[in-house]
Amino acid sequence: MHIVNEHSSKVEVLQSIINGAKMSAPELAAVEQPIVDNCKNVYLAGLEFTANTIAWTLMLLVTHPEWQDRAHAELTTVMQEALRLYPPGPFIARETLEDMKFKDLEVPKGVGVWVAMMPLHHDPKL
Known part of the structure; x- marks a missing residue:
């Protein structure tokens, strides 16, 4: 992810956090490592949170068949x-099995159509 700094150039978010930490505590030589470690913790905690949410959701669906039916219908x-x-x-590719006419367009037998x-499914007139 990028952000734009005060000089209108792109900076990585992590780099921006490190730069801010260095400005607030320039005497610390190794300020990057704790920040990187914290970012890793947040990332891994997010993975754990998602896995737990999915596990509990599946458990609830298994124990409540009526919820399964509703979820299945909606899905x-x-x-x-x-x-x-x-x-x-x-x-979709088709071949005409006989001569056909679509308004003013004549399509002979054996032509690939x-x-x-997407346009067919997005146009309400079709």
């Missing part, structure tokens, strides 16, 4: 909407 709805908006395949899915 299915959200997943279907996500797939509609951002399909995993950008195109590619349909772009």
Whole structure:
């Protein structure tokens, strides 16, 4: 992550913290190591927190089947909407099995047709 310092140049956030610590206590020679250690602790604590949250959530879902049903229904709805908006395949390829006409466009039998899915799914008229 970057921040912009008072001289309008990009500085890494950790470097900015170290610079601030050096300015407030210039007599400390090794000010970087405690800051780096604290950042590591925050990072690892975040991982632990996330793992604990997921573990307890799964435990609650296992012990409350009615919650499982509600969560599954909501997840299915959200997943279907996500797939509609951002399909995993950008195109669908088909071959016409007979002569076809789309408004003024005539497509003869045997022509490969590619349909772009995102525009199709994002345009309410389609």
